Amino acid sequence: MKTLDIAIIGGGGAGLTAAIYASRGMRKTAVFERLGAGGQIATTDVVENFPGFPEGINGFDLAQLLQRQAEKFGAKVIQESVTSLSPAEHGGFVLETEAGAYTARAVVVTAGADYNHLGVPGEAEFVGKGVSYCATCDGAFFKDQDVIVVGGGDAALDEAEFLTRYVKSVRIVHRRHELRASAINQQRAFSNPKIRFDWDTVVERIEGSSSVERVLLRNLVTGETREQPVGGVFVFIGQAPNNGLLNGLVALDAGGHAIVDLEMKTSVPGLFVAGDLRTKAARQLISACGDGATAAIAAEHYLAAHPANTSAK
Amino acid sequence: MAEVREVTDATFDSDVVKNDLPTLVDFWAPWCGPCRMVAPVVQELSEDYAGKVNFVKMNTDENPQVPTKFGIRSIPTLMIFRGGELKGTIVGFRPKSDLKKRIDEALV
Numbered sequence: 540m541k542t543l544d545i546a547i548i549g550g551g552g553a554g555l556t557a558a559i560y561a562s563r564g565m566r567k568t569a570v571f572e573r574l575g576a577g578g579q580i581a582t583t584d585v586v587e588n589f590p591g592f593p594e595g596i597n598g599f600d601l602a603q604l605l606q607r608q609a610e611k612f613g614a615k616v617i618q619e620s621v622t623s624l625s626p627a628e629h630g631g632f633v634l635e636t637e638a639g640a641y642t643a644r645a646v647v648v649t650a651g652a653d654y655n656h657l658g659v660p661g662e663a664e665f666v667g668k669g670v671s672y673c674a675t676c677d678g679a680f681f682k683d684q685d686v687i688v689v690g691g692g693d694a695a696l697d698e699a700e701f702l703t704r705y706v707k708s709v710r711i712v713h714r715r716h717e718l719r720a721s722a723i724n725q726q727r728a729f730s731n732p733k734i735r736f737d738w739d740t741v742v743e744r745i746e747g748s749s750s751v752e753r754v755l756l757r758n759l760v761t762g763e764t765r766e767q768p769v770g771g772v773f774v775f776i777g778q779a780p781n782n783g784l785l786n787g788l789v790a791l792d793a794g795g796h797a798i799v800d801l802e803m804k805t806s807v808p809g810l811f812v813a814g815d816l817r818t819k820a821a822r823q824l825i826s827a828c829g830d831g832a833t834a835a836i837a838a839e840h841y842l843a844a845h846p847a848n849t850s851a852k
Numbered sequence: 853m854a855e856v857r858e859v860t861d862a863t864f865d866s867d868v869v870k871n872d873l874p875t876l877v878d879f880w881a882p883w884c885g886p887c888r889m890v891a892p893v894v895q896e897l898s899e900d901y902a903g904k905v906n907f908v909k910m911n912t913d914e915n916p917q918v919p920t921k922f923g924i925r926s927i928p929t930l931m932i933f934r935g936g937e938l939k940g941t942i943v944g945f946r947p948k949s950d951l952k953k954r955i956d957e958a959l960v
């Protein structure tokens with residue numbers, strides 16, 4: 540079994556920042572990442588609000604820089620999905636991946652969140668055939684078409700704005716009458732001639748033959764339904780926390796986010812949770828990175844207070 | 853360690869359709885973050901399946917015909933061809949173990 544000082548589960552902004560701190564602190568550190576390092580931000584076109592990049596930076600490029608910085612100090616990025624996490628008998632933790640087991644004296648879980656699905660008929664059927672969760676990936680396939688974006692937060696507006704580079708028109712379908720998005724994003728969307736809004740409206744069904752051809756929309760106020768011909772449906776309706784590893788181990792809030800203290804400590808000694816997976820007010824890259832740093836420092840204190848001499852090998 | 857080779861609209865028929873080996877095509881574009889994330893995994897797979905499966909990639913920006921023909925509207929998309937026929941389609945970035953499973957399914 541491979542042993543680590545600090546195991547970090549999830550290679551998004553929080554995990555990679557924790558890795559920079561942990562490995563720079565000379566702790567044997569590994570980041571487990573089921574996909575590719577970067578997490579949610581790696582799918583974004585331009586990140587405009589991360590300090591230090593006044594011109595903005597491509598999300599994937601930023602993710603690469605974070606990974607390089609972590610590896611520079613000796614952290615390993617292991618491309619494996621962690622399938623279980625449990626406290627070990629004599630302190631520390633056991634992590635299992637599909638490729639083997641690891642022990643770690645402290646663990647930082649930064650598994651982030653995955654996007655929500657609409658859960659309406661036609662959605663699963665048309666994934667990759669007009670239903671998309673990544674405008675930067677798929678926008679170019681919808682040149683001169685009419686598309687809808689579902690959602691009302693910053694991600695929805697950012698992606699709608701991005702789509703207008705390619706498409707003929709974007710309708711933003713939002714179930715409320717006002718947006719959650721930041722003022723600057725709202726201003727941009729309202730002044731973009733290609734963007735229109737369908738307020739108080741939800742998607743009921745997605746239809747087509749070989750690809751998406753129309754959606755059935757329902758107005759929640761009037762109860763009216765109508766068919767809207769569209770070539771694409773882009774879904775940005777928030778995320779669900781990846782809390783599978785924490786279930787039964789630490790306390791979660793009603794939304795499934797881990798409850799931690801100011802040092803990212805959970806109720807289990809040596810186990811920390813950072814980033815979008817924890818209860819917090821702002822789900823942003825900078826705050827995720829900040830959490831990661833805080834958690835790594837707290838993990839370092841924990842290791843210093845609990846030297847390895849007791850771990851039997 | 854061979855690089856995963858680029859194919860184009862012009863070479864797709866000879867490199868993929870007429871290839872004796874099963875061939876996995878990674879449809880990608882430079883501006884697509886998840887595509888750039890999947891690339892090193894495809895590279896690893898090409899080493900794992902060396903001699904059994906041929907791995908190529910196609911830039912959808914530069915090659916509009918093949919992606920249109922196969923109705924691709926989302927990248928990354930991986931398609932597995934065998935004997936000139938499409939045997940499997942994987943849309944989006946999946947963990948390596950999932951990809952292996954799908955490749956193995958397409959091989960039987």
Ligand SMILES: Cc1cc2nc3c(=O)[nH]c(=O)nc-3n(C[C@H](O)[C@H](O)[C@H](O)COP(=O)(O)OP(=O)(O)OC[C@H]3O[C@@H](n4cnc5c(N)ncnc54)[C@H](O)[C@@H]3O)c2cc1C
Pocket residue numbers: 548549550551552553554571572573574575576577578579580582583585586587588589619620621622649650651652653694697781784813814815816822823824825827
């Ligand atoms: C479209 C979009 C645009 C955004 N734009 C901005 C922006 O402009 N500015 C900004 O500040 N924020 C933005 N955000 C928010 C920002 O991306 C998130 O707040 C941030 O990525 C959270 O980082 P994280 O490390 O906590 O989690 P994530 O980025 O979600 O990373 C978690 C990682 O853990 C991995 N993982 C999960 N489970 C396991 C497991 N069991 N084993 C191994 N690995 C696992 C996942 O694959 C993932 O890579 C945007 C988000 C989206 C979706």
